Amino acid sequence: MSAPADVHAFWVLLGRAASQPVTDARKELYRWLGKQLRPGREVELRGSGESKSLTFEEVRTDAGSAARLLREDTQPAADAVVIIDLSQTAYDLLREPFLLHVGQAAMEFADRPERTVILVLPGNAPASGSLLWLALEGGEAGPSGSLLVLDRTGAVESRGAETKLPAHFARNFGTRASRLDASVQDRFESKLLRRLGHFDLGALNRKAGKDLCSHHFFDASACIEELAVLLDRQLSGAISKGGRPKWMLVSCGSRSGWTREAAMLAADLAGIDHGEWPRRPTKNPPKEFVGRNLALLFDVVRSGDSARLALEAARRWQDVQVKLAYSAVGPNRAVRDLPGGLKLQPMAKRSLERVPRDRCPQCELELPFSDPEPGQEQGPLRAFDLWSMLLDVDWLPEDYGPRNAERFKSSPDFESVFKRYGDFLAYRYELLLNDLDDNELVVASPDEPAVGELMRRLSVRFDDRIVWIGIPREPVLECVREDGAESNVKALLTKHAEETWARQLSNVRERKEAVVMIDEFNGSGTTAQSMANLLKGAHVDVRGFLPVVDRRPSVDLGAIPIHPLYEIPRPRR
Amino acid sequence: MEVGESVCSFKGSLDVPRTENALMEVPEGPYSPRRVVVDLRETGFIDPIALLYLYSILVRRIALGHETELRLPGSKAARDFLRAWKFPEALTSATGMKFRRLVSPADHGYFGEEQTHYLEGKAASLEEFLAAKRFFGLMTRPIESSARRGRLVEREWSRWRTPLILRVLDRHLRGDGRDVARVVIYELLTNAVQHPGAGSVTVGSSVYGSVSRGQRQDRAFAVSVWDDGVGITDTLRKAMGAGSIRAGDPTTVDRFTLKPVGWEPRGSVYESNWTPDEAASDAELLLASLFQGISQKAIRTDIEPIAMPGEEGRATQTGDGLHALYRTVVNDFGGSLALRSGSFFMNVKAGRKGDPTSYSVKLCRYADWPSFQGNMITARIPIASGG
Numbered sequence: 001m002s003a004p005a006d007v008h009a010f011w012v013l014l015g016r017a018a019s020q021p022v023t024d025a026r027k028e029l030y031r032w033l034g035k036q037l038r039p040g041r042e043v044e045l046r047g048s049g050e051s052k053s054l055t056f057e058e059v060r061t062d063a064g065s066a067a068r069l070l071r072e073d074t075q076p077a078a079d080a081v082v083i084i085d086l087s088q089t090a091y092d093l094l095r096e097p098f099l100l101h102v103g104q105a106a107m108e109f110a111d112r113p114e115r116t117v118i119l120v121l122p123g124n125a126p127a128s129g130s131l132l133w134l135a136l137e138g139g140e141a142g143p144s145g146s147l148l149v150l151d152r153t154g155a156v157e158s159r160g161a162e163t164k165l166p167a168h169f170a171r172n173f174g175t176r177a178s179r180l181d182a183s184v185q186d187r188f189e190s191k192l193l194r195r196l197g198h199f200d201l202g203a204l205n206r207k208a209g210k211d212l213c214s215h216h217f218f219d220a221s222a223c224i225e226e227l228a229v230l231l232d233r234q235l236s237g238a239i240s241k242g243g244r245p246k247w248m249l250v251s252c253g254s255r256s257g258w259t260r261e262a263a264m265l266a267a268d269l270a271g272i273d274h275g276e277w278p279r280r281p282t283k284n285p286p287k288e289f290v291g292r293n294l295a296l297l298f299d300v301v302r303s304g305d306s307a308r309l310a311l312e313a314a315r316r317w318q319d320v321q322v323k324l325a326y327s328a329v330g331p332n333r334a335v336r337d338l339p340g341g342l343k344l345q346p347m348a349k350r351s352l353e354r355v356p357r358d359r360c361p362q363c364e365l366e367l368p369f370s371d372p373e374p375g376q377e378q379g380p381l382r383a384f385d386l387w388s389m390l391l392d393v394d395w396l397p398e399d400y401g402p403r404n405a406e407r408f409k410s411s412p413d414f415e416s417v418f419k420r421y422g423d424f425l426a427y428r429y430e431l432l433l434n435d436l437d438d439n440e441l442v443v444a445s446p447d448e449p450a451v452g453e454l455m456r457r458l459s460v461r462f463d464d465r466i467v468w469i470g471i472p473r474e475p476v477l478e479c480v481r482e483d484g485a486e487s488n489v490k491a492l493l494t495k496h497a498e499e500t501w502a503r504q505l506s507n508v509r510e511r512k513e514a515v516v517m518i519d520e521f522n523g524s525g526t527t528a529q530s531m532a533n534l535l536k537g538a539h540v541d542v543r544g545f546l547p548v549v550d551r552r553p554s555v556d557l558g559a560i561p562i563h564p565l566y567e568i569p570r571p572r573r
Numbered sequence: 574m575e576v577g578e579s580v581c582s583f584k585g586s587l588d589v590p591r592t593e594n595a596l597m598e599v600p601e602g603p604y605s606p607r608r609v610v611v612d613l614r615e616t617g618f619i620d621p622i623a624l625l626y627l628y629s630i631l632v633r634r635i636a637l638g639h640e641t642e643l644r645l646p647g648s649k650a651a652r653d654f655l656r657a658w659k660f661p662e663a664l665t666s667a668t669g670m671k672f673r674r675l676v677s678p679a680d681h682g683y684f685g686e687e688q689t690h691y692l693e694g695k696a697a698s699l700e701e702f703l704a705a706k707r708f709f710g711l712m713t714r715p716i717e718s719s720a721r722r723g724r725l726v727e728r729e730w731s732r733w734r735t736p737l738i739l740r741v742l743d744r745h746l747r748g749d750g751r752d753v754a755r756v757v758i759y760e761l762l763t764n765a766v767q768h769p770g771a772g773s774v775t776v777g778s779s780v781y782g783s784v785s786r787g788q789r790q791d792r793a794f795a796v797s798v799w800d801d802g803v804g805i806t807d808t809l810r811k812a813m814g815a816g817s818i819r820a821g822d823p824t825t826v827d828r829f830t831l832k833p834v835g836w837e838p839r840g841s842v843y844e845s846n847w848t849p850d851e852a853a854s855d856a857e858l859l860l861a862s863l864f865q866g867i868s869q870k871a872i873r874t875d876i877e878p879i880a881m882p883g884e885e886g887r888a889t890q891t892g893d894g895l896h897a898l899y900r901t902v903v904n905d906f907g908g909s910l911a912l913r914s915g916s917f918f919m920n921v922k923a924g925r926k927g928d929p930t931s932y933s934v935k936l937c938r939y940a941d942w943p944s945f946q947g948n949m950i951t952a953r954i955p956i957a958s959g960g
Contacts, residue, residue, distance in 0.1 A: 057723050060763055063893065092734050092755040095763075096897030100824070127748055129904035129929065131897050134824040225736040264702060265736050268744075 004042040007034035008076035009083040011051045012066065012102070014059055014093040015465040017440040017513040018504040019050040026085075029176055034081045036166050036173075037116050046080070048073065050500060053467070055440045055511060056093070063097035067105040079114035082106075087152055087177060090463075091123045096131045103135025110143035110160055117147045120177075125151045152177050184229050189348050190460045191223035192329065193423050196385040197370030197377075198362040201302075201354055210305070211357040215388065218300050218329045218350070219374050221258040222461070224265065227328055230347045231266035235295060238324055244271050248292045252277040252310055253299030256372075259328065263297045277310065285317035295324035301344055302352040304335035311339040377431060381566045386549070389421045406524075414450035414520040414548070422457030425548065425565065430461050432563055433516065436544055442508055442515040444469040444535060444542075446476050446527060447501070450520050454548075469504045469515065471534065479533040480526060489537020505538045514541040522547040522564065525555025532557050578608040586618040587651075592626055593939055603630045608640040610677075616646045619654045625777050625797045625949055626913060628663065628711065631675070633946065635668040645680040653689050657779045659710025667713050667775075703738060711777040716800075722766040726759065729776055733758050745780075745956045746794065748905035753796075757952050760898040761798040767869075768948055771802030780956070793908075797951040804915040805862050805948050806855040812869040813858075819848040820892050823865035827896075827930045829921075831860070834937035845896075856936055859917050863899055868892030898952070904929050908954035915944050 009030040011022050027045055034043035052069040059066070076082050084106055086094065102119070110117040126132055136147065136159050143160035150156055154174030156165070182190070194216050201212040220227050231249070239247050249272055251263035260276065267274035275288050277296070294314070301307050307325060314322045322340065330346025338344060357363050362384060370377075393416040398408040418425065433441060441462055445451045447470030455468040478492055496502040508515060517531050528545050535542050542560045550564030579599040583591060596603040603609070611627070613619075634641045646652050655661065661672035673684065703709065712729075716722045732738070733754035742750030765774045778796040812818050827845040831838050836856045845864040849857055861867050899921050902908045909922040916939050924931030 056727055060723065060726055060759075090734075092730070092751055094755060095759055096756055096901070097893035100893055100897075123751075124749075127752060127901070127905040129748075129900040131824070131893060131900070137825070228736065261702070261737055265740055268740055 002041050004044040005034055005038035006046050006077040006080035007031060007043050007083065008046040008073075008080045009085060010047060010070055010073070011085045012069075012089065013051040013053045014089040014098075015056050015440065016051070016053040016467045017055045017442045017511055018467040018469060018507040019048075019053050019500075020467060020504075021500050022047075022049055022051065023180075025180055029180065030083055030085075032176060033083060033118060033173070036169055037081050037118075037163065039166065043081075046074070046076065050503065053507070055513065057440075058511070059093065059095050059098050063095055064101050066098050067101040070102070070105045071108075076109065076115070078112050080116075082109045082115060082117045083120065084109075084117070085120045087120045087122045087180075088464075089122055091121075091126075094122070094126070099126065100131035100135050103132045106147060107135060107138045107143050107159075110145040110147040113144045113161065115145035116163060117143075117145065119147070119149045121149065121151045123152055125149065125155065125157065184226050188220075188223050188226035188230060190423075191220075191226065192348055193219040193222060193374070193427050194350070194421075195219060195370075195374065195377075195427065196388070196421070196424050197382065198360075198367045198384070199372060200369045212354045213357055213360040213363060214302075214352075214354045215362070216353070217370070217372055219256070219258065220262065220299075220328050221256075221374065224258055224262045227258075227262040227347060228265035228269060231262065231297065231326060232269035234326060234345060235266065235270040235272065235324075238295075239270070239272065241271075243293075246291070246293050247272040247295065248275045248289065249273070249295045249297060250275045250277050250289070251297050252307075253297075256299045259297060259299040262328065266297075281313055283316075285314070285320045289317070289320045291319055292321070294320060294322045295326065296322060298325070298327040298344075300329045300352070301327040301335060301346065302331060302354050304338060304344065307335065307344060308338060311342060315339055374427075375431065377428065380564065381428060383566075385424075386566045389417050392420065393417050408523075411521075415453050418450060418453040418457060418520075422454055423461070425454065426457040426461035428565055429458060429518075429546065432546060432565070436516065436563065440513060441466045442469065442504075442513055443467070443518050444471060444505075444515045444531060444540075445518045446470070446531070447472045451518065454518070454520070467504065469501050469508070471501045471531070472499075475501075476527060476530045476534060479530040479537065486537045489534055492534070493538055505535070505540055509539050512541075514543040516543050517545040517560075518547070519545075520548045522550040522553065522555075522562070525553035525557075528557060528562075529555050532560055578610065579605070580610040580612055582612045582615065584615040586620065587613065587616045587623045587627075588620040592623045596630065604633055604637060604639070606637070606639050608642070609634065610642045610644060612644040613646045613651070614644050616651050617648045619646070619651050624654070624658060624660065625711070625775065625799050625951070626945070628660065628667075628775070628777075629799060629801075629946060629949070631664060632667045635664075635670055635675075641675065642677050643675045643680075644677050645683050649686075649689065652683055652686065654779070656688050657709055658777055659712070663711030663713060663775070663777070703741065708732070708738060709779045711775060713773055713775040715773050716766050717772055725774060726762045726766060729762055730754050730758050741780075742794070746954055747907045747957050748901070748954075752901055752905060753954075756897055756901040757796060757954075760894045761796065761950055761952065764894050764898070764950065765798045765800035765802075765948065768800050768802030768805070769808055769869075771800040771947070773801055775799045792956040793953050794956060795951055795953045797949060799947060799949040801947040804944065805912075806858045806915050806917070808869045809849075809858045809862060809867075810855070813849070813851065817848065818861075818867055818869065820868045821866040822846065823896075825865075825930055827864075827932060828924065829860060829863075829932050829934045830924055832933070832935040834935065835940055836936070836938040838936075855915060856917060856938055859912065859914060859919055860934065860936060862912075863895050863921065864892070865896035866892050898950075899932070900929075902952045902954065903932065906952075906954045908952060911951045911953065913945050913949040913951075914947070916940060917945075 007030050011026065013020065030045055031043050054065060070084065084102060106117050106119050109115065146161040146163040147159040148156055148163060150173060152174065154170035156170050196215060197217060199214045199217045201214055235249065249263050249267040251260045253259040264274045278286055298307055311322055314320055322342065325338065325342050325344045327344055327346045329348050329350055330344060331352045332349050335344045367384060390412040393413045395410040396413050398411045443455060443466060452470060459466050475492055475496055479489060493502055515535065517528065519527060522528055532542060545557060545560050545562045547564045548566065550562060550567045552567055552569045581595040581598055583595050599605050599609055631641060664675065665672055676683065714725050716725055739750050742753050765771065776798050780794050809818055823845045829843045831841055831843065836854065843860060849861045899910045902910045903921060903923050909920055912919045918937045920935045922933050924933045
């Protein structure tokens with residue numbers, strides 16, 4: 001039986017200040033590629049098991065660093081399948097000089113007759129003028145081995161020795177690679193932000209004789225593209241190609257600029273016109289609506305009252321047909337009794353509460369209304385928002401925490417808080433971090449399930465350009481005040497040198513990047529201090545400590561500023 | 574005309590040579606302390622690079638406290654162009670002077686005038702929307718610190734990745750709209766922020782067109798970046814004093830056929846594997862700055878005489894940035910790349926048809942002219958017909 005074939009994979013991530021572990025699903029894709037190119041042989045995955053990461057600044061100031069990162073690794077075996085995977089990096093981050101250097105490194109790897117190199121690109125391949133193709137021309141002879149360039153659809157370009165590919169290789173690769181991505185629907189739903197506050201639901205409801213408030217306000221400005229793609233799919237399914245000139249997608253919901261942007265983009269994608277619903281009721285339709293079939297897009301539909309008002313107005317207009325109605329966000333239950341028997345199709349369904357003003361607890365507490373415009377929140381979370389989040393989950397006895405400190409008998413289940421409200425908390429962190437740091441975001445925290453969930457939500461908010469260094473609690477606790485001397489930390493780092501978190505810290509230190517510390521709770525300050533000791537001992541600069549809730553213990557973090565989302569000045573005993 | 578006053582009249586198309594010729598009418602040059610009236614009344618078409626050029630001169634004059642008056646174009650398209658480029662806002666932001674104070678009272682009808690948009694059909698509404706969001710126009714940003722340089726590049730690059738602008742670019746440009754952010758914006762800015770002594774960078778962009786006999790003509794998308802740092806030729810000359818400016822060999826040899834104006838080249842065609850020596854003229858140095866492998870930072874340790882901004886001066890660079898830029902702009906988008914620095918103006922466009930390594934370069938030297946402050950590079954990309 002022949003020896004296993006080596007698959008040597010480099011997972012290259014740009015816009016990140018430290019390496020990240022390669023996921024099992026991605027490793028599986030690499031093994032699959034190896035088996036396709038070395039049929040009949042077992043494959044063995046080589047490489048560090050972590051990404052090769054570069055910051056935006058490194059790509060800007062030193063594009064050649066990419067190639068050095070690839071070359072510094074153990075050299076692949078002479079007959080290895082070498083994978084250079086750029087697929088998880090946004091196409092627009094691939095600076096041309098960077099592609100040139102990666103292309104040159106790929107050609108060097110391919111210059112062994114038995115070797116196959118696969119370069120996987122994100123999205124579609126760059127245009128013919130790209131320096132990547134110049135690098136891959138590589139003189140008249142070309143590489144002695146073979147080199148394949150795949151884009152995410154599986155389209156193949158090849159250089160050097162001929163490679164026999166199995167049937168349907170490209171299609172199968174495209175299908176498998178796409179499984180690593182979230183669907184458009186999932187991306188839309190995870191980026192959709194539900195802000196907490198005290199929101200006045202506005203004029204349309206008042207016209208219907210109702211003064212209504214809501215504790216939630218939705219914002220899709222971070223997922224306009226996803227919303228537009230979902231709408232385009234709906235429109236393209238509902239409208240025949242020949243009928244498109246008669247159609248117009250009309251955005252309703254003037255308070256949210258994102259509705260208009262998404263509708264404009266969706267209309268352009270679907271090849272129909274875009275229009276705006278009139279701001280005030282009009283007896284006659286806007287002239288661009290006349291003779292048209294309209295598809296309406298509402299931002300958020302709760303009960304359907306505002307949609308009903310709009311549709312009833314449209315029924316009185318001559319020569320205008322409203323035939324389709326969508327909303328970016330709609331209620332979990334169907335909206336009934338819309339005029340003309342229309343059905344409202346929400347792109348995301350949510351539980352949508354609203355409350356008459358005379359029964360609104362926030363009005364009773366005389367809390368001021370919140371600004372519906374995102375980005376205006378300043379200072380800590382509102383007490384009403386924090387406590388409504390904490391009281392919406394189970395409270396459990398605290399089962400982990402610092403040594404020699406009192407455990408809380410009952411504490412909110414933060415993992416559930418982050419699952420339910422992580423989008424909002426990530427948004428509030430974004431506002432804090434925008435003021436604090438402009439560099440690549442690296443977050444260090446104890447490696448615990450609750451914080452891990454928060455990091456997942458932060459990652460979505462930050463367009464996947466965040467590195468989380470999750471440090472297991474044991475090494476954190478080894479750095480408590482009395483053990484936090486630099487020599488002890490050095491010994492600790494040596495002991496754990498092969499663990500991902502220690503290598504990530506080493507990456508950050510080498511790059512002179514800074515980290516922020518995040519934790520759900522700052523109770524006694526012990527964990528924060530231990531983390532600070534560990535990071536200081538590792539010579540990593542800490543930009544700040546950002547707990548969700550700070551109970552303001554008397555703890556000295558040196559020069560590290562504390563920016564909590566909320567303060568309860570009652571430290572843990 | 575008042576005593577001690579100069580009037581610079583711009584007629585027809587406002588391009589760089591005409592701008593400079595008009596400014597040359599001012600005794601003692603454009604920064605003369607005498608009162609200057611910049612008269613654009615008979616200007617029909619404004620070239621973006623000329624506008625940014627004029628902007629740089631007006632900013633300097635105002636900073637020096639020299640009295641200046643602006644007569645606005647009589648043509649509506651040209652006035653729209655000023656608005657589209659956010660020319661008034663940029664001047665106010667750079668100088669603190671209200672634009673109205675600069676404009677002759679006879680032209681105050683400009684304020685409150687409605688803007689015409691130049692993309693047609695469905696895209697017109699997208700363009701209008703982007704204009705309303707002030708997407709296009711001029712924007713000046715300080716870049717004294719390393720953090721600010723990085724931030725400027727990343728923020729401007731991010732702006733060009735948003736879905737609506739990508740849709741407009743994809744629909745109207747010959748190449749991949751995503752390459753505007755990835756290559757054009759990125760390399761223009763990366764180049765500008767690395768120029769020694771640069772304290773600020775101005776980025777300008779616009780979709781523009783001129784209207785002639787009811788037909789829309791010359792529709793193009795342009796993005797221009799002006800930095801106020803040391804000129805490219807001076808930087809290269811200084812770096813050459815410390816060693817070679819050749820950091821690596823080109824991966825492909827490009828051929829540049831020259832149309833020289835105001836200087837004598839040593840040949841009519843230059844190839845990108847040529848390395849300028851001490852005897853090279855400034856014009857040749859400017860041309861060579863485009864070549865792959867030519868870099869002010871070829872020598873990493875001994876370019877001390879030049880105050881390099883931050884650590885970038887020490888990073889390994891192989892001089893690929895401008896090479897990538899002209900290939901994308903010319904080969905992929907079918908456009909041209911113009912560069913203004915020192916006493917030079919250079920424009921690069923496609924050369925022999927079907928040959929991606931052939932370029933035609935017009936390189937003009939204005940010997941009697943005060944040196945242009947800083948460096949300005951403009952990528953001009955035609956809007957595909959029917960767009």
